[in-house]
Amino acid sequence: MRVALLSLIDAVAGEPQGLRGYLTIGGRSLARHQLGLALALGCNRVVMVAEALTGELVALQRVAEARGARFHVIAAAHALLPLVTEDDDLFVLADGLLAQPATALAQLGEAPGVLALPVEAGLAAGFERIDINHAYAGAMRLPGRLVAGLGELPPEWNPHAALLRLAVQGRVPLRLLPETLIRDGGWGLVRSEDEAHRIEPVWLRQHTATAHMRSPGEWIAARTVHTVGPALLHAGTRPWVVALGGVVALLLAVGSGWFGWRTPGFVLLGLGWVLARVAALMVRIERQSLLETGKAPPTGVWFEWMIDVAFVMLAAWRSEIPHLPGVPFGIAWFPPIVLILLLHFLPRVLTAGRWAWWLRDRLVLSIGLALNSALLPFDFFLRAAVLALVVWAMVTVPARGDPANPDLTNRD
Template sequence: MEQVAAAGTGGGPGEAPAVSVVNPGFLPIAGHSIARHQLGLALALGCTRIVVHAEMLTAEIVEIQHAAEARGARFHIITAARALVGLVAAEDELFVFAEGFLAMPAEARRLLDEAPGVLVLPVEAGVAAGFERIDINHAWAGALRMPGRIVAGLGDLPADWNPVAALLRLAVQARLALRAVPQALLERGRWRLVRTEDDAHAAENDWLAQHTAADHMRSPGEWLAVQGVRRIGPALLHARTRPWVVAVAALVLVMLALGAGWWGWSGIAFALIGLGWVLSQAAGMLAKVEQDSLLESSGRVRGGSWLNPLLDVVLIGACAWHGSSAAVTGAGAGTAVPAGATWFAPVVLVLLLWLYPMVLREFCWTGWLCDRLLVALVLIGMTLILPVQTALHLIVLALLATALAQAHGLFPNRLLTTGS
């Protein structure tokens, strides 16, 4: 048995494809067309044959074809409904997506994986959202899964029928099970039909918000990274700026921080480290949006984890070099500074920043220690009034004392667990 996916790129129910300036299937969401998002869902559902209904070959279709074939799927373009009959065997299963259908991949995959059927919404809410009414109580939710044997019925329909509309009609006539899509998905923007450019702009904002949502209170640096992705991310993705480019920008800031730390400009170094961490988080979020929405890998950039050790090495160096310079200046000529004396405190600090989130996971505040922007701001603030080494000692003592107090129940474990 073969899994087949079919998608339309034009035309209304029971009509020949309509000619329009904007094709809903090619409207961009987060840098990729809706048809490309549908392809990712089809491949994740195990489809090995992709069928697209289109009047002519376009650059967008060629791009989808290359993406499908690169992942081992066969690709076909049909101009009439009857052409689908020869592509689907009776033992196959066919997934059908409406033109402009866009849903959060996890929900769509879960519903379509469960069993064959026509996904439906309550008629009032569904029709108001642009979905097609199929009976007195239901509107089609834009996706269905049907046995391949039903496809043979296309040969009995007029040649000018839109394939997607024809398949929907055949599925309903065959009394395929109607499977309800939770209306909450529609209300929260996780399931929609995109028809116009205005719809696409609204959907894109919701799409990024949904993919960057969190169930915890964000730290300052993480919040800043999320805001950057939601505001600048669409422009970057439409320009086909890959996440690794943003990660390279973060790496440049880290290298500048290394130079600033070498010359003893610790404040500038700390600031550059914090900004570099924010950029690395933004790169990881952009990669996550691509991976989760297209259901495929987006390269090796994931959460900026590969850059975090380098950030901390530069942080240690900036603290130690500044402390060494200050120690030499204060000691005077002929007084030797013990080797490693200025490295101990920053190394202990960084080890605590890595240790606490791993071994004290039940305490919410330890998650904030991963935020290097927050760490940088604390260091900048304290070094304005204290020597670097003194500030490091006080921070280390404060972390140890807080952990001990929390472990003995002296402080409530009360950070908000909801976020956006």
């Protein structure tokens, strides 16, 4: 069995009545972040060291039990003895530790070990010294047999300090973490409200980072999360609430287009797409930080297709061709359908780059169609855009070379 040991003991710096574990990052307490990590490590039992039972502890217990883990609250180190057997693995997380989940899972999931940092960087970050060269990084995985040593120590000892001493005496190997983790904000102790406010933007950027250069709409969505994300998360706003704003914008766009307001409709579609991207980023934050609520937002691939269908509808309604005599029915729908299909097809054949992501950006499309609708001959420039995309693709996509074995593929 895997057992996790967490704690709510250490006081907030400068506030003796506050506890580190209750400091919030992204609207969730540090204790909730650690619980998510413990559950991701496969812990079947979670033990919390605390002096009193609080509403926060009850909420943590509900989360643990909903994931199939047992939850225990103890007040002293000796109370841990009957909860851990010799065959168990014990995962210990320091009070106030905020660790990057991917790094913590990789380091703690391998084998027993005490995570350590270079002593200068570790001490400066608030961690305690292990020896002349290393500082304790606030997390370790121990074999259960070492827990029996708690019975030989005074009961007033701090459980984490006692277990660190037993791990060093038991020659549990040290596993050194790179110093860059602290500098980049991927690992550290949160000891005060000021530190929590300083770390939170870094934490958000870590979980919203992307390997490609963002398009304008993606950049606006990311900036929105970085700017108002903390306020939304602290207010308890879940991603599906933001996603519902995107659904409302989609419905308003179709309604405005039906009643003849096509230009505002295009703008509303872009707004709905951006809100859906904001919701997707918030879901990504919750999943990567192991805080997922299990309730998915009402947007996804199907919603993006609904946005594209709405673009086709508004463009067809905006066209002036159906008003001309002798025009076949449905001819106004053909150019916008081709445009949307091209925007789906071209990113698949183009080499990865900035423009491939711009083609996926529906905010750019909405602005372009809105400007065309308000200032230019709509039908002419819509067809010109389709033609320009086709010509651009012919120039950009490299031609296929000769077959590798022409003698085998050619026939007389």
